[in-house]
Amino acid sequence: MESHDLDELQRQYKQAVDRLVAAIRAEEALANADHSETAMEKWDQADFAVQDALKEAKGAREHYKDGLRALHYGI
Numbered sequence: 001m002e003s004h005d006l007d008e009l010q011r012q013y014k015q016a017v018d019r020l021v022a023a024i025r026a027e028e029a030l031a032n033a034d035h036s037e038t039a040m041e042k043w044d045q046a047d048f049a050v051q052d053a054l055k056e057a058k059g060a061r062e063h064y065k066d067g068l069r070a071l072h073y074g075i
Helices: 003-029 037-073
Strands: none
Touching: 003 037
């Protein structure tokens, strides 16, 4: 595994984590004084976005870890 390949995997991981953090903040912003059904549905939709972003971040983390394992252990 080349260093520039690892740099790219790390960049992709960091971007995925940034998207996850943004999704969490968007969900958090919807937890407000509006107790309507519409607000609850928007909040639920935001949670689905968090779940998707988490899945993406975990996938990117595994790809990066795989690259590190290849570098350090030849696996």
